[in-house]
Amino acid sequence: MKTSIATVSISGELPEKLEAIAKAGFDGVEIFENDFLAFDGSPRDVGKMVRDFGLEITLFQPFRDFEGMPPSHRQRTFDRAERKFDVMQELGTDLVLVCSNVSPVSLGGIDRAADDFRELGERAAKRGLRVGYEALAWGRHINDHRDAWEIVRRADHPNIGLILDSFHTLSRKIDINSIRSVPKDKIFIVQLADAPLIDMDLLYWSRHFRNMPGEGDLPVTAFTAAIAETGYDGYFSLEIFNDQFRGGSTRSIAADGHRSLIYLGDQVRRLPNSKRLNVPPMPDRAKVKGVGFVEFTADETDAANLIAILKTLGFRKTKIHRSKKVALYSQGDIRLLVNTEEKGFANTSFAVHGTSAYAMALEVENAQDALARAVALGAEPFRQPVGEGEVDIPAIHGVGGGLIYLIDTRSDLGRFSEIDFIPLEDEAAVLVPANLERVDHIAQTVSYDEMLTWLLFYTSIFEAHKTPMVDIIDPSGVVRSQVVENDSGDLRLTLNGAENRRTLAGRFIAETFGSGVQHLAFETKDIFATAAALRQNGFRPLPISSNYYGDVEARFGLDPELTERLKAENILYDQDEHGEYFQLYSSTFGEGFFFEIVERRGYHGYGAPNAIFRIAALKKQMRPGGLPRE
């Protein structure tokens, strides 16, 4: 699978773009004309620069408003084409994209267009160049790849071919099976883009909302499989117009693009009866069976605060690490590591302030396979010095910070806490057990610009799907929330994308080290019993506005007695078509970290309708004059 990306897909000036594209692992690059025009160097300089980066120019684009021009405009249109050909020869690329005409003066007619392309093919052939024709979804006469193909067929010239773009085909819901009958040698290049499903004007949608395959909702995999069926073995090239990407990190967006193509190839390879694209084989997406541990890093003072809260939550310090200043706190299947080492990853790689949960371990079927897949998809592995006889747990860096450890039960990895840790004498059982059983979900706060990066990262490596995006209203702005989860419920990550620094999420990002775990939710099977135990332990719940309870009672027609109990314990309530949900939050500490306890009675969601009330309550605590920090 030969990979390419259009320069227009990422931010930066041309040299910066090319460097990021090469570094991300692409084989080739489409030169978007404006990037070339704005660059202060000759076409030859640009061509040389591209090749010096080890890239091939896969396409020069776009050439607009060519076919079907009236006689008054036809000559000038061909003159324009000849000028583009001049540039292409200097650049050192043989393929140009002609997109279907949108000019109001253009004339319709398949044969007229075919004649124009035949003549253009003749001119191109003289220079050893090729011309690919693409149907824009909003083309004036041609807006369907089947019509474009008919024109290419009738032009009947070896230097004239078809260019297919997933967005133009899928946005118009054109039957992708129509692709299977196109001869592979007439498909000059394939462009790929995904997009979120929002019903809007096609041009507006295309110009602002495109994203990488797998980041949106279009059936790009099926489209690509149809291409593969033709035997096509040329470039798959990303052409993404996206406002966020234009303002985002050049390197990170380029890396996402490459990941998206490799993942796409892998998905097509796995389809039944599909022709394979040439991508390196890699293990299946890793099936997550649980959260092995979550690791906090803190200095001694902050750690003392954290530990005090963990105790009110009923956690007991059960083990300490053999060689590092790491303590293990447990309850049910939950393991929390508190790392107070002054050196090592936790305190050197990031400017960590206060307490943060910078690492989590995911339990998978086969940790080495999961690592291999992650690396094949461009994730950066993480290694650290390991003491004699201790377990070396495979790990990868998150895309914007943090670490993900991979553990399984088939090796010593599953016994790392027995091998690396020394059990402690049972602490005096002054605390009431809170019956917290497992990690329900991990809530990660990320910059909104990085939401898609994280979604693609998680869903390409792990067997998981993303849920639709939900808007959470923070008093200071909108926060976008989206969930990565698997069918079994053993992997549940909520991602909250903050657009500005004044939102709770935005403030967390600004005050910590970027993307990070902002809260951990634990599951109980009896929220009221847990709440009672916590109360005895001195746990300080997040106080919820009493107005909330009047509404929740009316909204769901709750028994007033239940409402009273909810209110007394500051428990939030929700329902979906599957059942009921109860949420109890801790007060916030440090830079905005907090804990949540949930009980699910069949409920599938995450209490999104309650988020606005939770945020209001948290913000109140964090205001000057709010609750003192612990």
Add this chain to the structure above:
Amino acid sequence: MKTSIATVSISGELPEKLEAIAKAGFDGVEIFENDFLAFDGSPRDVGKMVRDFGLEITLFQPFRDFEGMPPSHRQRTFDRAERKFDVMQELGTDLVLVCSNVSPVSLGGIDRAADDFRELGERAAKRGLRVGYEALAWGRHINDHRDAWEIVRRADHPNIGLILDSFHTLSRKIDINSIRSVPKDKIFIVQLADAPLIDMDLLYWSRHFRNMPGEGDLPVTAFTAAIAETGYDGYFSLEIFNDQFRGGSTRSIAADGHRSLIYLGDQVRRLPNSKRLNVPPMPDRAKVKGVGFVEFTADETDAANLIAILKTLGFRKTKIHRSKKVALYSQGDIRLLVNTEEKGFANTSFAVHGTSAYAMALEVENAQDALARAVALGAEPFRQPVGEGEVDIPAIHGVGGGLIYLIDTRSDLGRFSEIDFIPLEDEAAVLVPANLERVDHIAQTVSYDEMLTWLLFYTSIFEAHKTPMVDIIDPSGVVRSQVVENDSGDLRLTLNGAENRRTLAGRFIAETFGSGVQHLAFETKDIFATAAALRQNGFRPLPISSNYYGDVEARFGLDPELTERLKAENILYDQDEHGEYFQLYSSTFGEGFFFEIVERRGYHGYGAPNAIFRIAALKKQMRPGGLPRE
């Protein structure tokens, strides 16, 4: 015209919102339920707080999924209503909004809905409350105000009325004349919102893109005029869901809202044969006849750099101020003031760094009328100490910084430069005259969040219209550009909204004092003669990539000789259906300020297609290692 705004329209927590709403001059406020629920105070507390701010609660909203529920759900729906009524009585408001049902279990039927409302009316009447029914544009059965009105008519209950919302009616292009037949006493409240015309899913459009009347493209004035025809004299209330507003400045958005309603009332008052809404009469929008002057502020060192550039542009220092350190540089009808006073507005109110054009004077028919209108629309007047016998020029603050002076020729204002300034002996004419005739346009860079604020400010005070928004591609992100101009071309302001700090525009905002003039464009009638003169004066043009010229020649089919001349002088070229456009830019200096010289041969636009090349060239100069700063 009684004004109101829904709490959901602006950012912040409830007390902050109410304070801003009161300060902006609204008479009342709609309490959006979630704002109340998230607030940690009783309904009585909220009611008291609202009244303490001098506001009335105009509406409590929304109550969803009420009418047409099947028997299995009907009782609970009425129970829910009774709970809302409880809250309303505590809050101290008598009106609740019921929006048309979107529940999949709801049943259709006009009479069924009317029966439900009749019963609800009975219950409301017992408590002295009223219920308004609004057709959501995406309601399951009812999505047209005409159908909602039919239900209200058949419910036939004095406590049941209609709520009209401009967005729901106009987004579906429903004939607004249908409003004229509704009795005024059955319209319980009117909600207003505008929106940009983008063809997309109605719900998505409504939730994210609404804006203040006059900020969008919907015919809100005609809608309001139809309301006025009924004799309605109740509240006009803004209900705006907008992602930007949710993250924007609470005070500034509230102020925009109030301005938009007053301006709307004024527009309706001016319609022929329209019933008037009760708004204070104010002078007509001021017709701008030219730019009187632009004033720069700088310290002595920066001023010297600026003056050196002005000289290469052919400006001569013609006068100095009687009592202040202000020099007047002129050429043609262009007057530039260079203010090096260390005290006074220019250097105290803002943290000004380097050189900036912080004030402009607009020539209008009647400056006192323009000032009166601006003040009636909430603009803040500006006064400064004036020396004995000097002219006191009326002025207003811009919405995000800067000053706008208002001058006319009917008073001493027109002679301010004769009265306040002392002519200088003619400077030795070492410079070649550049034939710059007038200010063509003033380019203002603003934070993207403030774009709509500025557009409404300018178009409500001055007789001008806005052009559609254009996306300008900066290597570091998208910049949105929109123009405020009048028909005569005497007022031309381009507003560039920067979303991030890495774009050229964003950097300018970050490094100066917020919104400000980033470039000034002067008009010449002969760009080549001007360019030749400038060259002799040592003017340093902005170097444009030579690739640009190859493309521009092909694109417009230019005579190669012309292309050569353009290239030699670094002149950019564009065409529209009216004619040709030539643009010559200066190098940048200070924090990114620059000058432009244009020649219009009938052309109406601003060279938007060239912006990408101009930005690339400017950024190159501003890079470390680029051109040294002057």
